[in-house]
Amino acid sequence: MNTTTNEIAVFKALSEEIRVRIMVLLTKGELCVCDLTAVLKLPQSTISRHMAKLKGAQLVTDRREGKWVHYRMSDVIKEGLPDLTVTLRNLEHKSPYSNDLTTFNNHKLIKSC
Numbered sequence: 001m002n003t004t005t006n007e008i009a010v011f012k013a014l015s016e017e018i019r020v021r022i023m024v025l026l027t028k029g030e031l032c033v034c035d036l037t038a039v040l041k042l043p044q045s046t047i048s049r050h051m052a053k054l055k056g057a058q059l060v061t062d063r064r065e066g067k068w069v070h071y072r073m074s075d076v077i078k079e080g081l082p083d084l085t086v087t088l089r090n091l092e093h094k095s096p097y098s099n100d101l102t103t104f105n106n107h108k109l110i111k112s113c
Helices: 003-013 017-026 033-040 044-056 075-080 082-093 097-110
Strands: 060-065 068-073
Touching: 003 044, 017 033, 017 044, 017 068, 017 082, 017 097, 033 044, 033 068, 033 097, 044 060, 044 068, 075 082, 082 097
Parallel strands: none
Antiparallel strands: 060 068
């Protein structure tokens, strides 16, 4: 994928607020689909659809562990788009992102998956 095509894919992937919310959560590290469904209060199928878009734009990578899929920010972002990481971290203090992080921190205490 050439640079222009990849940049367009990134912008398309981040054009949905829920995907930006997912990316802000992923600044905290690897997350399981069960974490994302609990925090965002969305069904697994919806989360998976959004994750496929983010993965297609090379923003996230995944790994399987048993029946669960774990996602993390890709090295493409860390190395090639460091400003995006900074922007995502700056969103942590704004709603709804701050609410998501609070919910995530509470979820970690009672995690069941």
